Amino acid sequence: MILRIDSLTFRYPNGTTALDGVSFGVEAGERVALVGPNGAGKSTLARHLIGIERPASGTIEIDGRRTDGLAIAELARTVGFVFQNPDDQLHASSVAKEVGFGPRNLRFAPDRRKELVESALRRTGLTDLVDAHPHHLSLGERKRVALASVLAMDTPVVVLDEPTTGQDHRSVALLGNLVDELAAEGRTVLAVTHDMDFCAEHFDRVIALEDGRIVADGPVEHWLARASRPTGHAFELPQLTRLGRRLGWQTPVATVEGFLDRLTSDAHDTAEAPAGP
Incomplete structure (x- = not known):
């Protein structure tokens, strides 16, 4: 555990x-x-x-x-912690320095540090923003920088x-x-x-x-x-769960996959139902 x-x-x-x-x-x-x-x-x-x-x-x-x-x-x-407000944890002058700070502070070997930083930037869609100052980015981008900085700490x-x-x-x-x-x-x-x-x-x-x-x-x-x-x-229930309730479904459905499966099942059951007199 x-x-x-x-x-x-x-x-x-x-x-x-x-x-x-x-x-x-x-x-x-x-x-x-x-x-x-x-x-x-x-x-x-x-x-x-x-x-x-x-x-x-x-x-x-x-x-x-x-x-x-x-x-x-x-x-x-x-434990890597990504704060709700990214400005509470961003401090470096570029995205690359921000994401590299954690693994450097943890004294990872240079090769491992480079691999982790590149992976974190790629996974968060930040490879084109490595030279940008974090505080010049949008809120959504800053949140991704904060996330990348935690991912890089592995x-x-x-x-x-x-x-x-x-x-x-x-x-x-x-x-x-x-x-x-x-x-x-x-x-x-x-x-x-x-x-x-x-x-x-x-x-x-x-x-x-x-x-x-x-x-x-x-x-x-x-x-x-x-x-x-x-x-x-x-x-607050998920949107698809609320929609399912309006359709009369008793069992909650919350994912797109589950919702489509339920629609397919209902359509099949309707097609299989015997015709009326």
Whole structure:
């Protein structure tokens, strides 16, 4: 298990409890979406994984090591964190320098560093922007630079905080493909997200938080079924799930592939139905 959190509790200095007894584990290669309303504790939980926040009580274990006392620089060898606002982490004078900073700081060998930087730039569609100043780029481009800088560090865990915010359709599609590729490579991806379409298309598991507690944890299909019920928790359903409900489908469908399969199945059933008198 790459990540284990046990009874994690966190309070802000004003006494507000942001996380209250949170416990779960994540296997290597899993794609896990952290969802919930604003103030549920999602980003606070994510920041614990890189040591920006520290527990009031409870433990966090990453790649077999407890994080107690580990510095942020040490945790960065295992967990790559892409902030919601890329300006919180971009600092270099060019895209190439920004993406190369992490592997250089981790003292990777020159050949490996070069390979990782080139791969990260290619995978994020930034090869034509290597000489550009990050702060002269659009928000979507800056978010891709931040993502590339984390990919180049080759961490086994990648954490994305609201990765689709400010991204156009092309960038969201690129990001979704990257999430799928990272999981296929055995790397673990956790994403804090309000984008339920992105969640349903590219994640296997959903952990839903409310008021600092986990209220649901399981496969994305189970979460959709629960959220679709009138008594379920108030989450925005994916567009295709809402469309399926309008078509009278009882079983939630959230992906394009699943939606087309269901349409094909319904058309087949209609064709097979006996003609009326």
